[in-house]
Amino acid sequence: xxxxxxxxxxxxxxxxxxxxxxxxxxxxxxxxxxxxxxxxxxxxxxxxxxxxxxxxxxxxxxxxxxxxxxxxxxxxxxxxxxxxxxxxxxxxxxxxxxxxxxxxxxxxxxxxxxxxxxxxxxxxxxxxxxxxxxxxxxxxxxxxxxxxxxxxxxxxxxxxxxxxxxxxxxxxxxxxxxxxxxxxxxxxxxxxxxxxxxxxxxxxxxxxxxxxxxxxxxxxxxxxxxxxxxxxxxxxxxxxxxxx
Numbered sequence: 001x002x003x004x005x006x007x008x009x010x011x012x013x014x015x016x017x018x019x020x021x022x023x024x025x026x027x028x029x030x031x032x033x034x035x036x037x038x039x040x041x042x043x044x045x046x047x048x049x050x051x052x053x054x055x056x057x058x059x060x061x062x063x064x065x066x067x068x069x070x071x072x073x074x075x076x077x078x079x080x081x082x083x084x085x086x087x088x089x090x091x092x093x094x095x096x097x098x099x100x101x102x103x104x105x106x107x108x109x110x111x112x113x114x115x116x117x118x119x120x121x122x123x124x125x126x127x128x129x130x131x132x133x134x135x136x137x138x139x140x141x142x143x144x145x146x147x148x149x150x151x152x153x154x155x156x157x158x159x160x161x162x163x164x165x166x167x168x169x170x171x172x173x174x175x176x177x178x179x180x181x182x183x184x185x186x187x188x189x190x191x192x193x194x195x196x197x198x199x200x201x202x203x204x205x206x207x208x209x210x211x212x213x214x215x216x217x218x219x220x221x222x223x224x225x226x227x228x229x230x231x232x233x234x235x236x237x238x239x240x241x242x243x244x
Contacts, residue, residue, distance in 0.1 A: 001026050001186050002153055007056035009042050016042040017053070017162040018208035024201075026152070029179050031195045032188045034205035035236055040188055043205065044157055047186075048078045068121055069236060074102065077151035079159055083142040086146060087131035091122060091141045095148050096132060102149040103180075109148070111217060116144040119177070121170060136167035154178055156187035172198060192229040206236050 002024040009017040017039040024030035045051040047058055054148040058065040059073070059082045065072045085094055092113065099109040118125050120140045125133070130141055139159060147154065156175070156201045162193075174200060178185050189195055195202060196216050204212040212219055212235050217230055223231040 002012045004057040005057040008054045022203045026184045027182045028200040029185045031199035031202045036204045039208040077146040077154045079156045081157045083138050085130045092126045095145050098145045099148040124229035153184040
């Protein structure tokens, strides 16, 4: 479980995150939505300890990220906005490298790696250098690398960005499997169809603040819109109007 309590982050005079609070629960997929510049990516980076908040608290399975960041990182599997593969290594070698950074024993490493290669349908690319990989192949490798240590909490930043239809469908199924295993899945997306199909709960951020935290049906009811995209636009529009 990931808990965020009153997070604040400013860059000079710009308040990127201004009191964000929400929870992403085990056995659920939580969507984090917001327009560009809303503070979504900054929030995610504070969650996986890449940035330190100016104020507030991040708890992962009850562990305070400010007090014990190493334990928090061990409990997180993160697909960041920058995939960052080592191009001269094969997909398997990329995965193995991260497994060894996590201290996995070699027998466990092999078992976990091959399970992920199978689950993500990577057998045909596993022994190829990642230089020249398609977007979908890069994402698969980055996800396998992020999950090699079997984390209970998974953060995916725009996981289907640039993927074709078949790769997107496969990744959605994979995310549902993570949920079925009881993991906490937090992901960001701009694709409302994807959010509606996957999310148990949606957190909407605008101008650095949470403007909604509800199920998809509750968001539709709150806004009086039957279409989730229209509900999102209304929520963002209301926030922009209040801030003007």
